[in-house]
Structures are given as structure tokens and as C-alpha cells.
Amino acid sequence: MAVRSLLLTVMVGASVAAAAIAPAYAQSPLYQGRRGAAVGIAAAVASKDRPDEDVASDKNRQPASLLAFAGLKRGMNVADIMPGKGYFTRLFSNVVGGEGHVWAIVPAGLVAKKPTAADAVKATAAMPVFSNVSVLIQPLDAIQVPKRLDLAWTAQNYHDVYYGAGVDAALAFDKSVFAALRPGGVFIVIDHVANPGADADVAKLHRIDPAIIRRQVEAAGFHFESESKVLVNPDDNHDLPVFDPAIRGRTDQVVLKFRKPAH
Missing domain, CATH: 3.40.50.150 (Vaccinia Virus protein VP39)
Structure with a gap:
């Protein structure tokens, strides 16, 4: 549940942030790249492929x-x-x-x-x-x-x-x-x-x-x-x-x- 919550929190946060900034910037490659990187990192941390020992160290x-x-x-x-x-x-x-x-x-x-x-x-x-x-x-x-x-x-x-x-x-x-x-x-x-x-x-x-x-x-x-x-x-x-x-x-x-x- 904890790792799912982490991923969900990052994705929701990114969506909220997108709504709060200028629409033109929200659609720009720079913003989309940063948003995509954040979601990708959250997914990596939440991955079930990681050993329990790694997760415990996070x-x-x-x-x-x-x-x-x-x-x-x-x-x-x-x-x-x-x-x-x-x-x-x-x-x-x-x-x-x-x-x-x-x-x-x-x-x-x-x-x-x-x-x-x-x-x-x-x-x-x-x-x-x-x-x-x-x-x-x-x-x-x-x-x-x-x-x-x-x-x-x-x-x-x-x-x-x-x-x-x-x-x-x-x-x-x-x-x-x-x-x-x-x-x-x-x-x-x-x-x-x-x-x-x-x-x-x-x-x-x-x-x-x-x-x-x-x-x-x-x-x-x-x-x-x-x-x-x-x-x-x-x-x-x-x-x-x-x-x-x-x-x-x-x-x-x-x-x-x-x-x-x-x-």
C-alpha cells in the first residue's frame, strides 16, 4: 500500500500542479519532460521488482x-x-x-x-x-x-x-x-x-x-x-x-x- 500511495501521490500532485500553472507552459515539452521524469522516478521507487531490503532503506x-x-x-x-x-x-x-x-x-x-x-x-x-x-x-x-x-x-x-x-x-x-x-x-x-x-x-x-x-x-x-x-x-x-x-x-x-x- 505504501508504494502505491507514493506513486499515486506523485501523479496526483503533478496533475494539480499542471492545473495551477499557465496552460501554455503546462503543455510545453520542458514541463511535460519534468513531469514525466517525476512520475517515472516514483514508479521506479514503487516497483515490485525491488528487494525488501532496498525498500526498507528508502x-x-x-x-x-x-x-x-x-x-x-x-x-x-x-x-x-x-x-x-x-x-x-x-x-x-x-x-x-x-x-x-x-x-x-x-x-x-x-x-x-x-x-x-x-x-x-x-x-x-x-x-x-x-x-x-x-x-x-x-x-x-x-x-x-x-x-x-x-x-x-x-x-x-x-x-x-x-x-x-x-x-x-x-x-x-x-x-x-x-x-x-x-x-x-x-x-x-x-x-x-x-x-x-x-x-x-x-x-x-x-x-x-x-x-x-x-x-x-x-x-x-x-x-x-x-x-x-x-x-x-x-x-x-x-x-x-x-x-x-x-x-x-x-x-x-x-x-x-x-x-x-x-x-
Whole structure:
């Protein structure tokens, strides 16, 4: 009932909004595209194809707001970089549909250390309902996909690259994403927030100062576009490791949107 209510609420809200604005704009391709994207995202979140574990995480992860912020819509080519178990991979698949494609990119270095690291997302790609998903095992500094990407996405992973592989490796990763995107394409980075100037032990917290992310990604050629506050949690003082039961699943997170220049 909850997922049906979500879809119904979005569709009704869109209809009411259409009635409240200028008729000419309501019929314009721009408005219709935005309305269609909102309904498509709501349908993806409400899909019965999603595992119960994913649905249970929605309250904390706020997928509808995040996908709308990213500008995700049908027909897009998307890379879910470091996809974990495929939470966002499945949502992307449902939104972009048969006209689009999703590449779940698992770091080759991670698979070398943990051979089963790609198994969960491979299982998703093997399901007929997610036939527009492909799994690629590649070095993060040499991402290659068959088509230019409209959207590249990484959630709760950037700190691992920066502190695990190093500053140079993080910049090489950003440059690799830049090269894989089409001109005007979007790069979304979501991560757990660390306090500015946190000492070297911040790596053990699995957090990162948002200013570091922005500095690194802009150095690769991206333009910073905007930040979403949807995952902000003022009750998180950033002192606990993200896996601590007192804060796990409810960390203060930054959501940054970067764009590759169109020219």
C-alpha cells in the first residue's frame, strides 16, 4: 500500500500542479519532460521488482529526491560506480528503461582483493527485468563504456578512493569519469561528512570533508553546479565511524552535483 500511495501521490500532485500553472507552459515539452521524469522516478521507487531490503532503506536514503536532483530520466546512459549490492543500480534501470542503459562499474582492485565483490550486482544484471544493466570490472582510472554517459554516480565511496588509494588516485578517477561523460553530462558524488580539518584518523571513520571532494572533482575539469541537503542530519556530529550502530544508516551526508562543460 505504501508504494502505491507514493506513486499515486506523485501523479496526483503533478496533475494539480499542471492545473495551477499557465496552460501554455503546462503543455510545453520542458514541463511535460519534468513531469514525466517525476512520475517515472516514483514508479521506479514503487516497483515490485525491488528487494525488501532496498525498500526498507528508502526512508534513510531518499532515492526519489536524489534521482530527481540528478536529473535522471528515461533513455539515459548511466554509470553506477562502486555499486555495492546494486541499490541504486536497480533504481536507475527502472527509470531509464529499454531506451537507456546502466553500467555497474566495480573496481578491478576491489575484485582482486575480494573476488565476490561483484557477485551481487551480477545477479541483478542476470535478471530479465534488469536486462538493461551490464557489469564492468575496471580500474577506476580507466573507466570505459560503449556509449558516452549522461550521468555518472558514486554513493558513499569517494572517501575510500581518496584515503584508500590516495589523492592522486582520486584525481585520476575524477578525470576518468570526466572522459566517459558526454559534454554537459552530470557527475553525482554522495558521501559521509567529516569535519573540516579532521586529522588522518578520519579515514577510519569512513568520512570525508565535502570541501575535499569539491576541490578534487573541480581539478579534473568539472564545474560545480549545486548541492542537495536531502541527506543532511544535524544530529550527526561526525565523530563516530559510519558503521557505529548509534549512527549507521543515518549519517550526515553531502550530495554534490558536478557538470562536464558543454563546450
